[in-house]
Amino acid sequence: MASDLAQSLHDQELGVWGKIQSLAKLAADEKRSFNEDEQRSYDAMHAELDTVDKRLRDILEGEKRTAATDEMYSQLEQRAGNSGMHRPLNKFEEELRSFARGEIRTIDVISSESRIMQRLSTGRPVSPAEVRVLTDAYVAPGSFTNQTNAGIVPIDFYDQLLSYLIEVSGVMQTGPTVLNTAGGEPIQVPMVQQHTGLTTAGAQVSVSAAQSAALATADPGFGQKTLTANKFGILIQVARELIDDSGVNLLGYLAMSAGRAIGNALGNSLVNGGNGISGSILAAPVAVTGSSASAASGTNQAPGGPSYSNLIDMEYSVIAPYRQSRSCYWLAADHTLGNLRKLTDAVGRPLWEPSTVLGAPDLLLGKPLVADPFMPTMAPGSNVWPIAFGDFSQYFVRMVGGVRFERSDDFAFGSDLVSFRAVIRADGNLMNPPVAVTPSLKGQPLVLFQSFTTG
Secondary structure (H helix, E strand, O other): OOOHHHHHHHHHHHHHHHHHHHHHHHHHHOOOOOOHHHHHHHHHHHHHHHHHHHHHHHHHHHHHHHHHHHHHHHHHHHHHHHHOOOOOOHHHHHHHHHHHHOOOOOOOOOOOOOOHHHHHOOOOOOOHHHHHHHHOOOOOOOOOOOOOOOOOOOOOOOOOOOOOOOOOOOHHHHOOEEEEEOOOOOEEEEEEEEOOOEOOOOOEOOOOOOOOOOOOOOOOEEEEEEEOOEEEEEEEEEEHHHHHHOOOOHHHHHHHHHHHHHHHHHHHHHHHOOOOOOOOOOOOOEEEEEEOOOOOOOOOOOOOOOOHHHHHHHHOOOOHHHHOOOOEEEEEOHHHHHHHHHOEOOOOOEOEEOOOOOOOOOEEOOEEEEEOOOOOOOOOOOOEEEEEEEEHHHEEEEEEEEEEEEEEEEEEHHHOEEEEEEEEEEEEEEOOOOOOOOOOOOOOOEEEEEEEEOO
16 A cells, blocks of 8 residues: 555646646647747646656655565564574664665675575575675676676666766857857947047047137047858767667767867867858957066076066056956966966965865966967977967857757668767857057957067
8 A cells, every 4th residue: 555655746746637638628629839838837747747756656666665575574584483493683684674765775685694595595694705606707808798607697887978088168268258149140240440539549639629720530430340150060970779778878978079079169260260260369369479588586487488577568468447357367278377377476476376266267467267278389499378368258259049969860761870960150259359559548358478589
């Protein structure tokens, strides 16, 4: 007989099912499809039904196991009473009942205290050597072929697929402006090329005028940039047998790995250009050069690398409105960031600061820094250290419909293969181009510390 809890869950399940039927009947009687609110309610009730049904099945299964355990011990007690055997198993029986109810997680059925194996078979306990005979040599190493005289106990299988880790693109962590659109038609983004009172180079126009003199012309300048949609995609084909017979979540892995692959391809293009990207991050900023010859002792500076004063100059070459943005970041390759982490100021204090918030990036000179594997690294013997700094919200990334992960059972029907494809359409460009004039009222949102001269 089911417990009160099981009966209550069964009643709840029937109630939810009744609501689902009523909602479906209403739409059917009116000969229409669900509206948006009805569809959400329908989906939510089905999700609730699945949850209640799973819980009910778990409880009924637990009650069934408990009943079977009690029945087995009732038979053992009756057999022991008929044979007159001594029963020193009260403690073990209680442990087994607790194990069946889920109150304890482990139980030792081979210990000297438990004589259950003796009563079930030959009258003597199973030794460790005999247990080994049951389980050893079940599977040949490196294969799924049974060996001769293999054990009779089936093996279990870990249901998670282990994969090695790789680095992924870091551009999207810097807070670029992301435009999500349903279609892939070109988008023209209007922009101010110069404010009123400034020249195209960002210098200020003299607006003072003598009495009765003509006023200076100081019109604002406008322009536009176009974002298109470039396709990044990958096709995966897997044997039907591998999907049907696999003991792991293979489809979840395929979706994750395919999405990561095209995400990395897009991230590489946003940094280095190519594949139709309108403007890459490395192509947009003003290149800044510095000298490491005057580095103070004790700075742990790598040969040819930037000094403390170089990084200060770089940071303050970006004007305050951009420098104070929430999307103001350092961006460089891991190898470069590792060398920057070793850098100290003239009195030996590290420029790098660990993050105080879990999951947040570390800081360099008070600004967060992000590693991107697609940023170029310093070549041996070279003075090139590509480090981007500035307000990355000025860099626009256009996404069309998000990432699509689609499956086709028909494309490779003749080969009995299941095809998967992952596709993304995107573009990127720096909307507010920098100027090389310093000082400049126009300012520059991104700078690139690229080359250094050693003395």
